[in-house]
Amino acid sequence: MTTTREVRLCVPILARVEGEGALDLVVQDGRIETLRLRIFEPPRMFEKFLEGREYSELPDLVARICGICPVAYQMSAVQAIEGLFGIDPGPWVRAMRRVFYCGEWIQSHALHIHWLAAPDFLGYESAVGMAQAHAGVLQRGLALQGLGNAIIKLLGARSVHPVGARAGGFYAAPPAEEVAALRARLVAALPDAEALIAWAASLPLPASDQDFISVSLRHPLDYPMNEGRIVASHGLDIPVSEYETHFAERQVAYSTALFADLHGRPYLVGPLARMNLNADRLHPPVRAALARTGIVFPSRNMFHSVVARAAEIHQALLEAIGLLAGYRRPAETAAAAVPRSGTGFGATEAPRGLLWHRYEFDDEGCVRRARIVPPTSQNQGRMEEDLRGALEALGLDKEEEALRRRAEMVIRNYDPCISCATHFLRVRVARP
Amino acid sequence: MDTRLRVAVHKFSSCDGCQLAFLNSGADLLRLMPRVEFVHFAEAGFIAPDAPVDVAFVEGSISTPQDVERIERVRANSRYLVAIGACATAGGLQALRNDADAAAWMAAVYPRPAEIGALPVSSAIASHVPVDEEVWGCPVNEWQLLHVLQARIFGVRPAIENDKVCLECKRRQAVCVLVAQGAPCMGPVTHTGCGALCPRVRRACYACYGPAENPNAQALAARFAQLGLAPAAIARRFLSINNAAPVFHEAGIVWRERHDDHA
Amino acid sequence: MRGDAMTEPQLLHEAVVIERIQESPVIFTLRLSFTDPELQAGYRFEPGQFNMVGLYGVGQSPISIVSDPQDERLLDHTIRGLGRVTLGLSRLAAGDRVGLRGPYGRGWPLAQAQGRDIVLITGGLGCAPAVSVIRYVLRRRERFGYLTILQGVKHADDLIWRRQYAQWSAFPDVHVGLAADVGAPGWFGVVGPVTALFDQAPIRAGSLVMMCGPEIMMRVVAAELVRRGIDENDMWLSMERNMHCATGLCGHCQIGPHFVCRDGPVFRYPELKALLGERGF
Amino acid sequence: MAATGFLLRSHLQDLLDALVAVGYRCVGPQVRDGAVCYDTLREAADLPWGWRDAQNPGTYRLRQTGGAYAFAWANGPQGLKPLLFAPRELLQTSIRAPDGGLRFAAPVASVGAMAVVGVRACDLAALRLLDQHFIGGFVPDPHYAARRADLFLIAVHCSHPAATCFCVSTGDGPRAEQGFDLALGETEAGFVVFAGSAAGAGLAERLPLRPAQAAEEAFVDAALADAVKAQTRSLPSRDLRAGLFGNLRHPRWEAVASRCLSCGNCTAVCPTCFCHGEGEEVAADGASSARYRQWDSCFTQEHSAIHGMVIRADTRQRYRQWLTHKLGSWHGQYGRSGCVGCGRCITWCPVGIDITEEAAAVCAGTP
């Protein structure tokens, strides 16, 4: 007797760059027959309508690709512009950009850990449901999220689609009093960040041992964020401009998002990949806090992503505190830009991982062609691979509900530009 | 009896930045919870897309045949429908494709464009179903959304100011970037609500909050020309985040044609 | 109240809804009383003056006081539920609280009207400020001459308070005339503008005229009355303008040099003649 | 007015210190974001030394000349208005008890004594008008009154009017004639000091003044005479009621409306415009609500909206309201025109509409 058990996990609203998604899972004879992470949000075709726009508009336009990590889009774009135009924005701008980016990491990671991931591990449907039993944890998370937003606002005026950044630097510099006041709040939040690492490590994270390739930026001195070379755990080490020679995107029939491969293989980007490749660049207090958890990076447990996120919040706080020490308002907040034709490349570490941009400009500084490879697209293949392994490890004979829960948890663990949407997974079982 | 306001948050084609305002309002959101019940809000973990609600917030533009059906269901299930953000009120930045050859664009992005189902235009919610309130902005902010929620809790329409950015710019004592720098600021035709963020960081407003009431787009465009902006650059000022808002669209097309005439 | 108003001119005081009366599908009356008995006892006003009624969390609206000044217990406000505040107010029930401040403005010239005929001309969806005059006069019948009440509406169906009009017309020395621009089956009044009622109405020289309604109507009526020998100085108009502070500060209610909240809402016709009907003022 | 003495440039800080010593917070002009703005002033060195402005309809530019003067510029974007009539102000809080009971409080922010340095004659005239509006009416405004009560004004005779200025024509400048505590006439070496009130004379006594020389006073007079001559703009008359209200259908209203953005910048920078709107903000838990007021303008829709209609729906009507009120109805309300000739509405109009030009066009031919 053959039983066809079709489990269809439907995700009608996956809020992310590439948009809505669903998971098709067909289990037959105890084997995964089909496993497809489908992304079907109508394409917004950003790459096309960037054509003809002037370089100065790019930071504002690309921000609109993603409301969760607009800073990352802005920073990759300005890097591409400045690289081509030969602009050196100088140390003040470099420092403030890192601060700006720290804000985004803190807000995005805090949001993911508390609103999206925690309910999974603690057995709730939503963070609001946790509000009573875990009031302290939630308050702490919201406070950190708020701090991240405050950092972005300091330099960008608002946290979603901030308006402060431009090619060459920033439109304005915040007053020293404001900076000092915010820095004091950051210092005061350090114990919370340390506690968060311990708390994340204490969550009942499922065991998992997988072999995967980690890809991230790497910088000679810093934990990677705004600049560096692209490296991979199996030995790749290339400048940003060579991304396309090693990584390829392909279209699959069931998704509007393109899948990216490294030398034909899926790979991981994001906090765990960064941590696996750059743990040696962490600030000592973060390393110490991690050491106390007993979790060692590089790690082969995908669920250690949540610990990596907590560690990156701590790292970003320390980083911002350091960079804002002795802050002085500069005479100039941006270097002048003189357009040049040619191709510019930019890659930064968005909260969810490597975000790669390439633009061709004409003499007037208008975009002729654009290509943007967001992190979620790069993680898609890895997610399918992980799902396959995770569900098999769980046991395909398990109840649909258990399969669904585990599948959601796995997908959400990648924070695929709002893994929240995977709360939406619905199981439809068809029996012939 | 549960007297809480039943609320849904729906997403269509968008960047997610508008609904994020709920999650970014942090402790204030929790303080509202005794009076508000999120029935459907995927990002926060509440799933019931077809449940009846008092207020539905709709983010994103309509851009597929499925969207058209889904927004009808949302409308049928909600007593008060609020379109939030530039995508939902004007079709969003992605409405730039409305004036372009969408098929050619698809072909340029996707190797096999036929497999991607999309309408040729990206359009506002109000062009498909009646909308009770539009909250403009790209993105809308926490304050705006909480205000709408509060008003609905009190059973009244929200009080949405519709002045221009300029007035708020002056209230905040920012120095006018148009007058003092000659920057092509869109503030004089743009809907208030952001807090005049751009002029306050010494840059020209780029109209992310859409057209204000009684805007004189042509007079402002003429002023930009005096400031030395080329027709194509003027056209781009209008054909940006809210390109499909009729006033902006019209002004943008006029200046784009002027550019084409020169070219 | 006055002394208080000098130091904290905009401070609301708590009042309680004693009774709520539905007058028509959209019109209702809130009978209010300050919860502070001293405040209630000391409160004085004149017909035609108004209060600012504050709905908690929503806002404030200027609303005329329609109760009788001698009634020391209750302050009646008859309200059309239209927008944010007034629709919100329409949901209140007995026992609910509101904020109240006032009275503000210049009321009807009832002192000057003593001993004279009064002609009351109203237009549109029921005119609350005029009701206060009717009640005032009917309770002090001996002090005033003939009372003529002329009401015009756009469409016959717009007429509310049919019963009240019938009751009022039953009083001695009262004339009620009703006109609708567009009639309807069963319409018992005149079809035409409110001026069509003038021939049947006892509008005698020396009458004091009080008007409330759309400005175009008031302008036409005033011109017609001048033709019929009424002195311009004997015509009084109640005006409506956007109003926020009611204390002459916010600037919204200006008509030329006049602040409606302070100099009005009741004006002598010559004060407004030049701008009445001039669109944009 | 006889000079009280002369303050050397190097002693200007003593003036600020003396003010602080008697309990004032000093506010003075400083260069910020490309304009001369009033801000808290701690050091005399932070004044706009050497800065000159160039103002024209719709443009304002500053340049550093390296010159020795601190006040050789005409007014920046704002006068005293925002310091007294705050752009946004909390008026009242309502607290709702669980049983539905309401309690109201109308706090008046305590602001402390403030001294403003560098005030021009036009702004002093504007202040007198604001005083009439906010404290001379039948219900004085406690917020304005609180700030006004402890205000110490140090005027500067205006020696460098902008091309947009026309205070001579309105009779309000350039010499500060009244309404100040101290007035300064700037020279190379320092300032001729005039006391305009007992408080001003009292403060002068705390300063290291020496007697002013006749040549110094003459220099100040000559600079003022030059300032008068430098003004090229003017209004047709100080009372334009007949000209404006007699021409309500003039085609010029339509013409100006085609250029006007209806953005309200003119009203926001005008030192005498007082319109404001009120709104309510409920706390997240719903237990309290704040009523605040903020600057509004006759150029907004809300300004004239009554339910179901907007009295001034189009720009022609809004611009006409502004001009007929400012230059016309003010006479009925406050006994004079509402314009003090500061020229701000001309400079800070994004499209450079010129009130003097519009008034002249509408009133042309009316005596």
Ligand SMILES: Cc1cc2nc3c(=O)[nH]c(=O)nc-3n(C[C@H](O)[C@H](O)[C@H](O)COP(=O)(O)OP(=O)(O)OC[C@H]3O[C@@H](n4cnc5c(N)ncnc54)[C@H](O)[C@@H]3O)c2cc1C
């Ligand atoms: C002196 C005076 C006396 C009045 N007396 C009565 C009365 O007895 N009964 C009655 O039903 N109505 C009366 N009105 C009209 C009443 O004030 C408005 O209908 C009411 O303010 C509309 O407010 P809303 O919030 O419901 O409407 P919305 O349309 O939501 O208006 C929003 C805001 O605009 C302002 N506004 C709108 N319409 C008016 C208006 N007509 N007058 C002043 N401000 C307005 C108010 O600040 C209001 O809160 C009077 C108006 C005035 C000026």
Ligand code: SF4
């Ligand atoms: S900077 Fe822009 S928004 Fe501000 S007043 Fe000037 S034109 Fe208006």
Ligand code: SF4
């Ligand atoms: S673009 Fe305009 S509307 Fe948008 S944030 Fe900037 S100032 Fe505000």
Ligand code: SF4
């Ligand atoms: S109307 Fe213009 S010139 Fe006159 S006082 Fe106001 S801003 Fe100054």
